[in-house]
Amino acid sequence: MSKAHSRFLTCQGRKIHFLEWGSSDRETxxxxxxxxxxxxxxxxxxxxxxxxxxxxxxxxxGCGLSDWTHDQNQDPGLTAYAAMARDLVRQLGLSSxxxxxxxxxxxxxxxxxxxxxxxxxxxxxxxxxxxxxPKGLLKAAQKNIANxxxxxxxPDFESHLNKIxxxxxxxxxxxxxxxxxxxxCRQDDDGKFTFQNDPALANQFILxxxxxxxxxxxxxxxxxxLLMRATKSIVSDAEVARMCGEGTNCTVHRREGGHVNLLxxxxxxxxxxxxxxxxxx
Numbered sequence: 115m116s117k118a119h120s121r122f123l124t125c126q127g128r129k130i131h132f133l134e135w136g137s138s139d140r141e142t143x144x145x146x147x148x149x150x151x152x153x154x155x156x157x158x159x160x161x162x163x164x165x166x167x168x169x170x171x172x173x174x175x176g177c178g179l180s181d182w183t184h185d186q187n188q189d190p191g192l193t194a195y196a197a198m199a200r201d202l203v204r205q206l207g208l209s210s211x212x213x214x215x216x217x218x219x220x221x222x223x224x225x226x227x228x229x230x231x232x233x234x235x236x237x238x239x240x241x242x243x244x245x246x247x248p249k250g251l252l253k254a255a256q257k258n259i260a261n262x263x264x265x266x267x268x269p270d271f272e273s274h275l276n277k278i279x280x281x282x283x284x285x286x287x288x289x290x291x292x293x294x295x296x297x298x299c300r301q302d303d304d305g306k307f308t309f310q311n312d313p314a315l316a317n318q319f320i321l322x323x324x325x326x327x328x329x330x331x332x333x334x335x336x337x338x339x340l341l342m343r344a345t346k347s348i349v350s351d352a353e354v355a356r357m358c359g360e361g362t363n364c365t366v367h368r369r370e371g372g373h374v375n376l377l378x379x380x381x382x383x384x385x386x387x388x389x390x391x392x393x394x395x
Contacts, residue, residue: 116164118157118171122179125201126194131179132172132202133157135164142168143212143390146199146219148374149318150259150311152178154297155216158378159386167212167390172202174218176312178297186314191322192218196225203233210234212390216241217373218318221328228331236394238337239386242344242373244353247326251348252319260316264306271299271307283346283372290376332357339364340389342382346372365389 118133133153143163147155153171160169173180175189175198183189199222203211213235215223220243227235265271272295279294286294300310318325341357343349343366349357358364367385369375377383 116161118160120179123202123205125198125205128175128181128184128189128198130172130175130181130198130202132170133160134171135160135169136167138168138206140166140168141210141212142170142206142208143214144203145169145171145214146216146222147171147174147177148217148219149174149255149315150177150298150309151216151219152297152310154178154293156214156377158376159214159383162383163387163390170202170206172199176315177310182312183314187317187321190315190318192222192225192318192325193322195222196229199226200230200232203230208233210236212237212239214239214241214377214386215243216375216377217243221245221325224328224335225331227337228334235337237390237392238335238339239342239389240339241342241375241377242347242349244341244349244357245328245332246350246353248348248350249326252326256316256319258316259311259319260313262309262313264302264304264308266306268295268299268307271295275299279372279374282374283344283370284374284376285371286376290378294376329356335362337363338389338392338394340386341366342369342375342377342385343367344372344375345370348373 116136118135122131145156153173163169176183188194213223220240227238275295
């Protein structure tokens with residue numbers, strides 16, 4: 115199992131940070147996190163996959179060690195994300211990739227699987243995300259990201275994170291809760307503790323309505339798709355039925371928990387590994 119290396123590349127004029135495991139001589143897996151996560155969300159999965167693959171885990175613009183948004187209106191949208199991702203793939207010299215996307219990272223994967231002909235996505239894993247998004251959650255997501263709470267201490271932040279994500283269905287041991295809190299937290303200029311991501315990412319939910327109806331892209335995908343659907347899922351039964359309809363190559367695996375998941379459990383990883391090994395003609 116290889117050790118991760120931290121790297122930076124300038125993509126579309128933005129500094130993008132990513133973790134890289136394994137030799138670039140191997141076939142590549144890209145794991146792209148959700149809207150407010152970081153490249154460290156899926157470290158355990160990445161480390162396991164690095165036994166057989168070259169693995170890349172980027173920090174999205176506005177997250178982790180990547181630049182915050184330069185254009186607060188356009189950068190949070192999937193169109194800008196797709197341009198940066200294609201630039202990253204080009205600079206890495208990749209000719210094809212397997213893609214694992216959580217939430218917004220999955221939406222990005224849907225777009226790229228349809229349009230990135232210069233570096234085709236051969237296998238697409240969508241962690242609790244489909245081409246749509248529940249309209250009832252749009253306003254709440256925008257509000258929470260634009261106006262994140264602040265806390266007097268890191269333990270207070272950690273307790274809040276545990277409370278909200280546990281309510282959503284995430285189950286972790288103490289060590290993993292601490293790791294997640296440490297990577298999702300930053301200290302602001304006033305010494306308060308808050309979420310690490312750029313609040314401007316909320317503008318996606320206001321200005322980029324098209325990001326939440328990706329059926330025109332999904333219907334063009336020819337690669338096999340694995341939907342990891344949570345017990346407490348944001349993907350409706352009707353959407354799942356359409357995703358698996360005639361002419362598609364989508365299979366569904368039901369996992370425990372809620373929308374946010376670190377994909378750290380062996381049983382989940384086993385399903386992903388088997389899917390990634392599937393031969394594609």
